[in-house]
Amino acid sequence: MMMRVRQEGDDPLKVALLGSGIVGTQVAKLILDHGDDFAARIGRPLELVGIAVRDLTRPRDGLPTELFTDDAEALVARPGTDVVIELIGGIEPAKQLILSAIDHGASVVTANKALLAAHGDEIFDAAERAGVDVYYEAAVAGAIPIVRPLRESLVGDSIRMVMGIVNGTTNYILDKMTTEQTDYETALVQAQDLGYAEADPTADVEGFDAAAKAALLASLAFHTRVNGDQVHTEGITRIVQDDIRAAREVGCVVKLVAIANQLDDSQISVRVHPALIPLGHPLAAVSGAYNAIFVEADAAGRLMFLGPGAGGAPTASAVTGDLVTVARNRARGVAGPNQTIYNNLTVADMGAVQTRYFLRLRVVDEPGVLAAIATILARHGISVQTVLQTPASDTASRTAASAELSLMTHMAIESNLLACLSELKANPSVRSEVRFLRVEGM
Ligand code: HSE
Numbered sequence: 001m002m003m004r005v006r007q008e009g010d011d012p013l014k015v016a017l018l019g020s021g022i023v024g025t026q027v028a029k030l031i032l033d034h035g036d037d038f039a040a041r042i043g044r045p046l047e048l049v050g051i052a053v054r055d056l057t058r059p060r061d062g063l064p065t066e067l068f069t070d071d072a073e074a075l076v077a078r079p080g081t082d083v084v085i086e087l088i089g090g091i092e093p094a095k096q097l098i099l100s101a102i103d104h105g106a107s108v109v110t111a112n113k114a115l116l117a118a119h120g121d122e123i124f125d126a127a128e129r130a131g132v133d134v135y136y137e138a139a140v141a142g143a144i145p146i147v148r149p150l151r152e153s154l155v156g157d158s159i160r161m162v163m164g165i166v167n168g169t170t171n172y173i174l175d176k177m178t179t180e181q182t183d184y185e186t187a188l189v190q191a192q193d194l195g196y197a198e199a200d201p202t203a204d205v206e207g208f209d210a211a212a213k214a215a216l217l218a219s220l221a222f223h224t225r226v227n228g229d230q231v232h233t234e235g236i237t238r239i240v241q242d243d244i245r246a247a248r249e250v251g252c253v254v255k256l257v258a259i260a261n262q263l264d265d266s267q268i269s270v271r272v273h274p275a276l277i278p279l280g281h282p283l284a285a286v287s288g289a290y291n292a293i294f295v296e297a298d299a300a301g302r303l304m305f306l307g308p309g310a311g312g313a314p315t316a317s318a319v320t321g322d323l324v325t326v327a328r329n330r331a332r333g334v335a336g337p338n339q340t341i342y343n344n345l346t347v348a349d350m351g352a353v354q355t356r357y358f359l360r361l362r363v364v365d366e367p368g369v370l371a372a373i374a375t376i377l378a379r380h381g382i383s384v385q386t387v388l389q390t391p392a393s394d395t396a397s398r399t400a401a402s403a404e405l406s407l408m409t410h411m412a413i414e415s416n417l418l419a420c421l422s423e424l425k426a427n428p429s430v431r432s433e434v435r436f437l438r439v440e441g442m
Pocket of ligand 1: 166167168169170196204209309310311
């Protein structure tokens, strides 16, 4: 069904904004300060008709006070609203407000990755039925255009893999641990001081924020609905300085990556976890709080998208890009392209994933130990690519000399690797935990 919007003359398109935090304030300013440019690009002027906030008493950074309301439901239900921009985040009341906006015939622009990863099917279906747009470029990787490239520019290609650094906070922390040899806690405090990490950093450091983004990227890339809870998710809290050092010794850096790739004709893998990335890979050079997304497509080959992944102005750029696009569609009386979900690919269990692994363990330094370790690996079908042995820095055992083994495997199946780890842990020659990290991009 196609939405009927007014066509006559230069009537302004009415825009309601939900939320006036760091991003919302920037968006309101851009709409108010760049009205003439936006009108020229859209073919109709925009009118910001209201900004819904929780607390009307807070200072409003120079924005006209008459625009503010604490009645978000009344704002989205206001007759004639063309576009609702949702920047309050979280599941409720954002979900009900977006559904109400759609129900009242408005198109929606949102940055809400958690909501779309959990309830995208309900929201996109409602928008499809109403013939309105739901655009969400700002939900994944801030200012970086990646939603529209996947949904539109690359829609004629077959995507094989999307691998990204999609969380700036964790990239900042890992980068500090790598370049300044700080420990995790110190780097986290620095990220909090700079405003990257929240006082409660759980969503970032445990990988949940990246998992929601991975679900959205996978849905677009593979035309398959993927929810956030289907994404295998590991954060960076278990990464220690020794992991970073050992990675450096084999020419890699540790990054938190979100990966969606095709395993076979019926299965995809979607996962977020720390991984060793070889220094020569484009993602290895992504520093600070930057984000980057690396895409491999059949015909296009390898593409890299890089830029600021968070922050008020960069995220506002993505929001206003969507606003202008959605407004152009409204001005022409059409809705733009939606996601095309037609491939019912299965999201595979993590055990089915195939990748390379980097294992680190301390063993008794005696004849035959290396051969015994290799035999355990071989029994589980895991082939060793390289081995590095160094005298153990921390000799807890005084009864026999010990050595640190760093092993890089060839491609292996995760379930085999896990079975192998259990056997290694039980072996009397192994004198430490067996640390393992996946290796990607090699
Ligand atoms: N907290 C996120 C990050 C930005 O650090 O990248 C919002 O998703």
